[in-house]
Amino acid sequence: MVKVYAPASIGNINVGFDLLGIAISPISGKLLGDCVSIKMSKKFKITCSGCFSDELPSDLKKNIVWKCWILFSKIIKKDISVSINLEKNMPIGSGLGSSACSIVASLVAMNILFGTPLSSKEILCLMGQLEGEISGSIHYDNVAPCYLGGLQLIIHKKDIISQSIPSFKKWFWIIAWPGTKVSTELSRSLLPNVYSRSICIEHSRNLSSFVHASYTNQSNLAANCMKDLIAEPYRKKILPKFLEAKKLAMNLGALSCGISGSGPTFFSVCQDITKANNIAMWLSKNYLDNDRGFVDICRVDTVGARKIR
Numbered sequence: 001m002v003k004v005y006a007p008a009s010i011g012n013i014n015v016g017f018d019l020l021g022i023a024i025s026p027i028s029g030k031l032l033g034d035c036v037s038i039k040m041s042k043k044f045k046i047t048c049s050g051c052f053s054d055e056l057p058s059d060l061k062k063n064i065v066w067k068c069w070i071l072f073s074k075i076i077k078k079d080i081s082v083s084i085n086l087e088k089n090m091p092i093g094s095g096l097g098s099s100a101c102s103i104v105a106s107l108v109a110m111n112i113l114f115g116t117p118l119s120s121k122e123i124l125c126l127m128g129q130l131e132g133e134i135s136g137s138i139h140y141d142n143v144a145p146c147y148l149g150g151l152q153l154i155i156h157k158k159d160i161i162s163q164s165i166p167s168f169k170k171w172f173w174i175i176a177w178p179g180t181k182v183s184t185e186l187s188r189s190l191l192p193n194v195y196s197r198s199i200c201i202e203h204s205r206n207l208s209s210f211v212h213a214s215y216t217n218q219s220n221l222a223a224n225c226m227k228d229l230i231a232e233p234y235r236k237k238i239l240p241k242f243l244e245a246k247k248l249a250m251n252l253g254a255l256s257c258g259i260s261g262s263g264p265t266f267f268s269v270c271q272d273i274t275k276a277n278n279i280a281m282w283l284s285k286n287y288l289d290n291d292r293g294f295v296d297i298c299r300v301d302t303v304g305a306r307k308i309r
């Protein structure tokens, strides 16, 4: 039996819409991500467990794990019976890369069980393809960090999909999922098709300066560049508590705040654990809409998807 864990991720991190994503893990040791177990079996079977399994489609054929298996078995040209369990620990439509966690954990587990027939580039291409089927367009900013770990810059040119760039290991990433859903497809439909020249220039300035600051270890410059001109102006209207949370977290010492992926999760970055605790406490009291919501203080997860059994 093979069991694989795939961590949560924050897509965009404000400055890199569809181009940057970071894998994260709570400092508490909690596993914030999906696990997939797979073994050979006489009868083909997919089961689901975990605290968010009740949100998965009731038709198993609509579960992304099923789609992963169909695609994978077609590619390896083997019709073998397996038994798969998805431990769905990630809320769906949270902005933390929930579908990416299921896709990555499934494909990595299948690939290990069958002796690694697919290279890491081939498997990453499949991950992007499956993510695209769900959200309407291919974007790698969740699957790449979830699979490879760390901060990933999505290059998607010729034979390079993604490459790691240095991340600030001292940064705490405080995330707050309010307990509600936003569909990635809907959230993308709010964005304009065309941006003005001045926005393009400012966005390019911020993104290139952020990458430069990451390579030259200038954390304040990097944080100053983490501005979202592409999505936040259009998505904040569906997140009623977002602006207040941003103002309060900045007052409590955050270096930057934003929408995680397509929302509704709020994230904020800071360098000091006391400030991180204060921000987390405020978010727990004020950003959550129901008792399913949660707040976690995280660090970058530099490993990405991993075999845990």
Ligand SMILES: Nc1ncnc2c1ncn2[C@@H]1O[C@H](COP(=O)(O)OP(=O)(O)OP(=O)(O)O)[C@@H](O)[C@H]1O
Pocket (backbone or CB within 6 Å): 055, 056, 057, 062, 063, 064, 065, 086, 091, 092, 093, 094, 095, 096, 097, 098, 099, 100, 102, 134, 135, 142, 182, 183, 184, 185, 261, 262, 263
């Ligand atoms: N194993 C699975 N995990 C997550 N979503 C799944 C899975 N199987 C099927 N789905 C369906 O795929 C869709 C995922 O939608 P969406 O892209 O908005 O969510 P997400 O990837 O979980 O979001 P986010 O990246 O914001 O966390 C939902 O309709 C959900 O029911």
Ligand SMILES: N[C@@H](CCO)C(=O)O
Pocket (backbone or CB within 6 Å): 011, 012, 017, 018, 019, 095, 097, 139, 141, 142, 184, 187, 188, 231, 260, 261, 262
């Ligand atoms: N980058 C994409 C997906 C993030 O999860 C978006 O913001 O729509």
